[in-house]
Each structure stands twice: as C-alpha cells, then as structure tokens.
Amino acid sequence: MVYPTRGQIEAAAHRIAFGIHRTPVLQSAFFDNRFESEFFFKCENFQKAGAFKSRGAINAVFSLDEPEVSKGVATHSSGNHAQALARAAALRKIPAYIVMPENAPRVKIDAVKGYGGVITFCKPTLEARVSTLKRVIAETHAVEIHSYDNLKVIEGQATAAMELLEEQPAPDIILCPVGGGGLLSGTALSAHYFSPATRVIACEPTGADDAFRSFKSGKFVPSVHPKTIADGLLTSLGKLTFPIIREFAADIVTVEERSILEAMRLIFERMKIVVEPSSAVPLAAVLEGKIDVKGKRAGIILSGGNVDLDHLPWQ
Amino acid sequence: MVYPTRGQIEAAAHRIAFGIHRTPVLQSAFFDNRFESEFFFKCENFQKAGAFKSRGAINAVFSLDEPEVSKGVATHSSGNHAQALARAAALRKIPAYIVMPENAPRVKIDAVKGYGGVITFCKPTLEARVSTLKRVIAETHAVEIHSYDNLKVIEGQATAAMELLEEQPAPDIILCPVGGGGLLSGTALSAHYFSPATRVIACEPTGADDAFRSFKSGKFVPSVHPKTIADGLLTSLGKLTFPIIREFAADIVTVEERSILEAMRLIFERMKIVVEPSSAVPLAAVLEGKIDVKGKRAGIILSGGNVDLDHLPWQ
Numbered sequence: 001m002v003y004p005t006r007g008q009i010e011a012a013a014h015r016i017a018f019g020i021h022r023t024p025v026l027q028s029a030f031f032d033n034r035f036e037s038e039f040f041f042k043c044e045n046f047q048k049a050g051a052f053k054s055r056g057a058i059n060a061v062f063s064l065d066e067p068e069v070s071k072g073v074a075t076h077s078s079g080n081h082a083q084a085l086a087r088a089a090a091l092r093k094i095p096a097y098i099v100m101p102e103n104a105p106r107v108k109i110d111a112v113k114g115y116g117g118v119i120t121f122c123k124p125t126l127e128a129r130v131s132t133l134k135r136v137i138a139e140t141h142a143v144e145i146h147s148y149d150n151l152k153v154i155e156g157q158a159t160a161a162m163e164l165l166e167e168q169p170a171p172d173i174i175l176c177p178v179g180g181g182g183l184l185s186g187t188a189l190s191a192h193y194f195s196p197a198t199r200v201i202a203c204e205p206t207g208a209d210d211a212f213r214s215f216k217s218g219k220f221v222p223s224v225h226p227k228t229i230a231d232g233l234l235t236s237l238g239k240l241t242f243p244i245i246r247e248f249a250a251d252i253v254t255v256e257e258r259s260i261l262e263a264m265r266l267i268f269e270r271m272k273i274v275v276e277p278s279s280a281v282p283l284a285a286v287l288e289g290k291i292d293v294k295g296k297r298a299g300i301i302l303s304g305g306n307v308d309l310d311h312l313p314w315q
Numbered sequence: 316m317v318y319p320t321r322g323q324i325e326a327a328a329h330r331i332a333f334g335i336h337r338t339p340v341l342q343s344a345f346f347d348n349r350f351e352s353e354f355f356f357k358c359e360n361f362q363k364a365g366a367f368k369s370r371g372a373i374n375a376v377f378s379l380d381e382p383e384v385s386k387g388v389a390t391h392s393s394g395n396h397a398q399a400l401a402r403a404a405a406l407r408k409i410p411a412y413i414v415m416p417e418n419a420p421r422v423k424i425d426a427v428k429g430y431g432g433v434i435t436f437c438k439p440t441l442e443a444r445v446s447t448l449k450r451v452i453a454e455t456h457a458v459e460i461h462s463y464d465n466l467k468v469i470e471g472q473a474t475a476a477m478e479l480l481e482e483q484p485a486p487d488i489i490l491c492p493v494g495g496g497g498l499l500s501g502t503a504l505s506a507h508y509f510s511p512a513t514r515v516i517a518c519e520p521t522g523a524d525d526a527f528r529s530f531k532s533g534k535f536v537p538s539v540h541p542k543t544i545a546d547g548l549l550t551s552l553g554k555l556t557f558p559i560i561r562e563f564a565a566d567i568v569t570v571e572e573r574s575i576l577e578a579m580r581l582i583f584e585r586m587k588i589v590v591e592p593s594s595a596v597p598l599a600a601v602l603e604g605k606i607d608v609k610g611k612r613a614g615i616i617l618s619g620g621n622v623d624l625d626h627l628p629w630q
Binding site: 024045046050265268269272273274275305309310312314315 | 625
C-alpha cells in the first residue's frame, strides 16, 4: 500500500495555499441542540470553484515538473473535478483537456469553459469516457490527473480535514461523504497524523453503496448503476483509495435518499448556506441515527456547493 | 428630531451581545472582479432568528425596566420582527403577544410559536393590525415594541453597521435596503459616529418606493399598495426613522424586480449563501449601475435569510 506521508500532506497545504480559500468552520445552535452534540462544519462549499476538489487539483498540477506539465493536463469528469482541474491549469497557464459526457449539465460545461478548459464530449458511459480520454492524451501528450485515484490529489483533499483539526483540535469523530474515496482517504490520513484518537466515519447513499460493501467485505465492489441525488458520489473506489480507506477509516454507513434531501434542506434553512446533495450525506446519517453523536464533538466536511438552483431536489 | 447618541449605540452593542451572533463579513472574488470594486458583505442572514431584527428586538426588550416589562411585549408583524421579538421575550422570560395577518406564511407562524410567542390573527390590512394590537395591549398591558419606529430598536439595528466598520474601517460607501427605515437609520447613524466619511446609500424596490419619494421630496409619502418580492420592504417610513434618514443618509436609489431576482440568484450561486429577497436589493442597485462602486470599498448589509425555499422567486 502506498499513501501520502504526514510531511507530504503538510507540503501540499503550503503548495496550494495561494490558490484556495482557507474555508470557515461554522457551528449551528440548531443542530447542536437537536442532537445534544457539538458540530463543526468545514465549509468546502465556499471553496474556490465551489468544492474541495480545488485542493487536490491544484496540488496535482503544481506538483508536476516543468517539461512534464508543459503539454497540459487531462481528465474525464462530469462534475466538480472538471472545474477544479480547469481552474488549476489556468493558474499554471497550461491547457486543461476535459472529457465530459454529452449529457453533462450546462452549468458545469459553462464553468469548465469559463476557466478556459478544452472540452471533448463523449457518450455518457465509463467506457466512452476512458477511451475518449486515452485518445485525447495520445493526441495532446497531456498528463492525466485522475479525479481521486492519484496520490497528489489525495494529499490535497487531506488538507481540508487538516485545517479543520487545526481550528477544532481532537474532535471525537469526523464525518465525510464517500464516492471515489479521494476526500475520505485524505480525511482519514489527516486524522491519523494530526488527531489519532479521532474516528473518521464515511457516509454513502444506499443507492450507491459500493464503498460500504467494499469496506465491509474487504473486497473491491464496483459501482454499478448507482442511483442517488448525491451526484458527486456515483463513482467506484480506486486502486489507491480503497487500501487507504480499509486501513485508516473507522467505518462506513449508508443513508436513504429521503434523509439526504431532508438534511440538505435543513442545512439551507437553518445554516443559511448553499450545499450540493453530496454535502448533506453525513448529516443524513446523523438524522437517521446511524452515528452516535450524543455528547460528542463531531466534525462534518461539507464537500461542495455546486447545485442546480433551478431544480432543488425537494421541489 | 430625536435620535440615538454614539454612547447609546455602543451601550446597545454591549446589551445585546449575549443574545446575538457577531455575524461574519464575507468577500467575493466574483463580485469584486465583475465590478472592479471591493465588497464587504455583512451577513445578517446568519443572525439569530435569521435577520438583523434580533438586534433591535433584544435591545428594546432588555432596555425595559422590571415592573414595566413584566406584563410582556407586543407588536404587529408578518415578518422577521415577529420572530425576533418572540425570541427576545423568551430570553427575558416574559410573554410576547404577536398580531399577525391571517395570511402570514405558515413558516413564519411556526417560527413565532416555536419561540413561545402568543399569536392573535387579524385581517391582512394595516388598520386591522393596528386596531387588533391596540385591543391586545388593552387586555394584556404588554408594552408595544414597534418593528422600526422605536429608538431602542434603531440603536440595536445600528450595531450591524458598527460591527462592519470595526472589521473593515472606513469603506467609501455602505449599502442597505430600506423598508420602514429601522436598519437604514441605524446604519446611517453608525456611519456618522464611527466613519464620518462613509456615505450610506439605501436601496429600495421601484414597486415600493415610498422611502425614495419621501427622501427626494422631503415630505413623508406613505407606502400604498406596494408590490415587490422583497417582502421585508413593504412598510412606510416612521416618525422617528424619516427625520434620521433625511439627516444622515446620503441617498436612496430604486431598483427593478428583475434585478432583485438576478442579484438574489447570484448571491446563492456565487457566494453559496441563502438570503431573502430584501437582502438582494443593494446588489441589484449595483447590477443596474445605479451606484458607482468602481475602485471603491463598499459595505453591503445582507439583511436576512428567511426565504421560502419551496418557492424561490426565480423558479
């Protein structure tokens, strides 16, 4: 198993500081009273490009050496990594080649274009995305930056929990969502290095519970036909992220769609902040009573805020 | 003309500190770049009970002497003042009698009840509200706390701009919405005392432009059949607030409904925070080019975040 060292995560924090927000940690009297707990919400919805993905993307792009990086970077993504990588490449003044499914939301396409990303559309299947990316890389000689299965990306994502722990040392637990596992493996590593007594518990929609099943069985289970409003959590775990999660995450729990929706609406209504469905998954687990938070100090990573405001899921 | 002194506003800040949030001042690279300005958003949408109204209500309730206050407080309000006063009374452990129009939104009624307020419903006219309140006060001997035409309320509202100026001294301008003028008169007084070179400019919907017409003509113009999505800004100026505004506000500008809507959506989308339509009125004036912000440092008071999430106005 390979995984980032403490020193590499600290170096990543320095490397990316110029290009990210040190996002605030918010508290909520409403949630604290309701669950007799003390919550600390790390607001990556306020992050540059609207999600934690900016951390990993900048760390990966700025870790590459000059001759290697000059042809640009490339990835396939329909979501926040696409925007984050396009922005990171723009900061380094290199091209970003983004393979996107032809049914990607207009707002995401516009955001990638807004950062100067060069988009290649493909059929909305994983096979088409992978083969199209392979062709784009063959043509451009760009370096692939995978959205989660990349050590430099994992280092970058780890800095969100690292900042949370600097601000609120030694919480009992940290909750975060899990999709491909970039955020989760980074979070679990930061807890391991900077707050060893803190348990990291990942939360996943029942309709996309491949990480849960992989974690519980100890064998990789791919994400097949996932169905959830948490559109950031559809992907399978990676070759790098799965072993890190097995070693350093304490548990994974699953939540129902209606709880995600209720949690998301409560965050809007009570905290007055905009989050995307994936961000609401950890609080959904608290609403369902899946995680014992009573009397505990609980960090929650709100992963992003890129939601379609014309079609909020409770409407 | 009577108006709060500098010392009274400072005393109000101390009096209410136990029961309000010192709300954050956010910045936005998006808006700064777009308008070549530097904006400081004072986030009263994060305030207790969801709006700046908590400041004035607590200051008024906790300024009353013991025998006077023991019978409780009363007001008529369909909006944020109702919740804020109910909460302030609960903090002082006295009754709050709230007269609300029978067509008030369910969410506001529930919020008042949630704080223990005693609601009396009336027909949705100003006459019915005033006469019903008179009857309630005759029966209960409660003290009326008007939602804006009350010096203690004005002192309390002034503390929002006071905090903004402590954090970001001497901006060129401060923008805020105007309805009854409680927030505006408090803001203008705080600028006068704590940052005399700062110009305070109020922003008002064209569909409810009574403050604009009063300010420009120098004669009180009542709000008759106002029509705007900014439901916090429907009321007429008060006997106390109008003279303070004439003396201490630099200007009032009006904005179209479509600009309010666009500004509100941009705040959700770009700042990832939830605001009510009234909060978006100052930024709407910037969008319309009504206020020259280029090269300037501009404070904006986001007045509240109590919006019906089931019926966002752009949908």
